[in-house]
Amino acid sequence: MEKAGCDDAKKELQETLELVTGLNEYAQSKSTQLGSLLKSIVEETAALSFTKLQEEGKLIVPRSDDSKMTMISSASQVQLLQFFIRKLKCRNILEIGTYMGYGAFGMADVMAQGGKVTGIDIEPHFCDFVNKTARERNINVEVKQGSAITVLESLAKEGNKYDFIYVDCHKPDYCEYFKTAMMACDNVLWHGRSIKRSDYFAECMDDFNTMVAADPRVTTDSVCHVMTGYFLFNTMTTANKFSNL
Numbered sequence: 593m594e595k596a597g598c599d600d601a602k603k604e605l606q607e608t609l610e611l612v613t614g615l616n617e618y619a620q621s622k623s624t625q626l627g628s629l630l631k632s633i634v635e636e637t638a639a640l641s642f643t644k645l646q647e648e649g650k651l652i653v654p655r656s657d658d659s660k661m662t663m664i665s666s667a668s669q670v671q672l673l674q675f676f677i678r679k680l681k682c683r684n685i686l687e688i689g690t691y692m693g694y695g696a697f698g699m700a701d702v703m704a705q706g707g708k709v710t711g712i713d714i715e716p717h718f719c720d721f722v723n724k725t726a727r728e729r730n731i732n733v734e735v736k737q738g739s740a741i742t743v744l745e746s747l748a749k750e751g752n753k754y755d756f757i758y759v760d761c762h763k764p765d766y767c768e769y770f771k772t773a774m775m776a777c778d779n780v781l782w783h784g785r786s787i788k789r790s791d792y793f794a795e796c797m798d799d800f801n802t803m804v805a806a807d808p809r810v811t812t813d814s815v816c817h818v819m820t821g822y823f824l825f826n827t828m829t830t831a832n833k834f835s836n837l
């Protein structure tokens with residue numbers, strides 16, 4: 593490439609990068625801010641040490657400290673979930689993969705009166721934190737500890753119904769979760785890698801997206817790109833085990 597052409601391409605790339613990195617900040621500055629509880633959950637999450645928890649035998653799944661802030665949902669994701677929950681006047685909400693409760697408390701904040709958020713997480717440490725916070729603040733959020741597939745089976749046996757389900761859990765199990773319930777799920781584009789199936793989780797997400805797209809019972813309303821998070825919204829046109837729609 594000629595030098596001038598190369599410089600132009602560089603400039604364009606730089607401008608695009610600046611635009612993309614500034615977008616989240618800009619969108620947040622124009623959005624209604626999430627409450628003080630969610631701010632304190634971000635701080636509690638930042639203060640976690642996965643290394644220490646592991647040494648103390650308090651983590652089931654080994655994780656590096658690099659993942660502690662990437663695991664939490666983003667403010668934009670929670671704002672989008674809140675939009676749907678408010679508009680649909682959801683009362684019974686299920687979250688598969690709860691972590692420190694950022695999404696769960698965000699959804700609880702806007703659920704219909706008398707509602708409840710039930711969470712599922714494999715890590716007792718995260719469940720204890722969320723359940724304790726909920727008790728102290730008198731918020732109707734309860735996290736059930738266990739492998740999501742096992743807990744989903746027992747929730748189904750008990751006859752529970754949900755009008756909104758947020759899936760943000762173990763990627764290889766998304767197809768399995770889909771057999772029981774699905775409404776909004778995170779990570780379906782897996783940072784864009786689903787298109788090229790460029791790593792194991794990308795393959796899992798592409799398999800999942802393909803399965804959902806081929807299922808005649810499902811209307812996928814949107815696969816949308818939300819800042820760093822990615823959602824697929826779909827509704828079962830025929831009732832599944834959990835559907836309250």
Ligand SMILES: C[S@@+](CC[C@H](N)C(=O)[O-])C[C@H]1O[C@@H](n2cnc3c(N)ncnc32)[C@H](O)[C@@H]1O
Binds near residue numbers: 663688739740760762
């Ligand atoms: C991405 S985080 C969830 C973030 C959360 N939704 C939020 O709003 O911040 C995924 C969570 O799923 C949990 N998890 C991973 N594998 C699981 C499994 N097989 N069963 C249940 N929970 C699991 C992890 O412990 C982790 O807390």
